[in-house]
Amino acid sequence: MTSERPAVKMPGAVSLSDREIPPGHGQQVCSGTGKIMVSGSGSMVLPGGIINPQVPIRNIKMKFAVLIGLIQVGEVSNRDIVETVLNLLVGGEFDLEQNFIIAAAESLGCIVELLEHCDVTCQAEVWSMFTAILRKSVRNLQTSTEVGLIEQLLLKMSSVDDMIADLLVDMLGVLASYSITVKELKLLFSMLRGDRELWPRHAVKLLSVLNQMPQRHGPDTFFNFPGRSAAAIALPPIAKWPYQNGFTLNTWFRMDPLNNINVDKDKPYLYW
Numbered sequence: 052m053t054s055e056r057p058a059v060k061m062p063g064a065v066s067l068s069d070r071e072i073p074p075g076h077g078q079q080v081c082s083g084t085g086k087i088m089v090s091g092s093g094s095m096v097l098p099g100g101i102i103n104p105q106v107p108i109r110n111i112k113m114k115f116a117v118l119i120g121l122i123q124v125g126e127v128s129n130r131d132i133v134e135t136v137l138n139l140l141v142g143g144e145f146d147l148e149q150n151f152i153i154a155a156a157e158s159l160g161c162i163v164e165l166l167e168h169c170d171v172t173c174q175a176e177v178w179s180m181f182t183a184i185l186r187k188s189v190r191n192l193q194t195s196t197e198v199g200l201i202e203q204l205l206l207k208m209s210s211v212d213d214m215i216a217d218l219l220v221d222m223l224g225v226l227a228s229y230s231i232t233v234k235e236l237k238l239l240f241s242m243l244r245g246d247r248e249l250w251p252r253h254a255v256k257l258l259s260v261l262n263q264m265p266q267r268h269g270p271d272t273f274f275n276f277p278g279r280s281a282a283a284i285a286l287p288p289i290a291k292w293p294y295q296n297g298f299t300l301n302t303w304f305r306m307d308p309l310n311n312i313n314v315d316k317d318k319p320y321l322y323w
Contacts, residue, residue: 114139115161122168129173136162136177140184151184153194163203171212178218185225189307192229193275201226201235205242208253216253224263231264269305 118135121127127135137145140162142154153159162181166174185191195201204219204226211219231239239261243254276282 111139111155111158112161115158115165119165119168122165129170129176132169132173133176133180136165137180140181147180147183147187151187151191153184153191156194156198159195159198159200160203163200163207171214174211174215175218178215178222182218182222182225185222189229189269189275189305190277192226193277195226196230199232199235201231202238205235205238208242208257209251211253213253216256220253220256220259223257223260227260227264228266228268270303274302 118127118132118139122132134145140153140155140158141150143150145151162177166177169177185195201223204223208216208219227235239257242251242257245251245254274284
């Protein structure tokens, strides 16, 4: 269920994800608490919770900070929160079949912080959809691993209710079956340590994460080529062929499609 509130619109108001940056505006600073300070350009949020179109929103963290501000003043519904979060996550209009690749890794930490200001229903909707996104793409799993999402979720476990804990455990199982660091594994075990013969909160649920860790659907060792700069295996120059004192590399190549629509039409190229 989602809570619905009538939307308040003012002339010139635009959505968070579609804002363009006007040149020549003052400097902005956003804090981790969602409070926004603007110098030289007026207030970021107008009366009624509307975004001031005269104030530029420069990066993904600023956009999430503005959304937190709107949540705090109660001028945004759960459905709007979920849609905006998913759109910001993929850098466009979210679609579970066509556009589900995480565009900005730093948005993951912003989502964790933002959901602290949302009710349980809204949190459940976002985490359920995010788990589905993780299952659909190895790129999303890799991005989540790079920003240490497992550690962030483990640190939240003690403060969430049972429904959210179940969703986080499911997500942790998906992430841990892909990759988990020694530091994250130690943190997981520390959360299973009892105190005065009592289990910590949600500790029993976390046992299922250990059960899912060995259930890998892929190789234990792999190279990831996400399409960014320097995403390649660099070999030393080969002066002559055949190379006598060389090495042998045997590998499979797995394509992770950008969407499920053109997967049969894509023609990948392998440069050797």
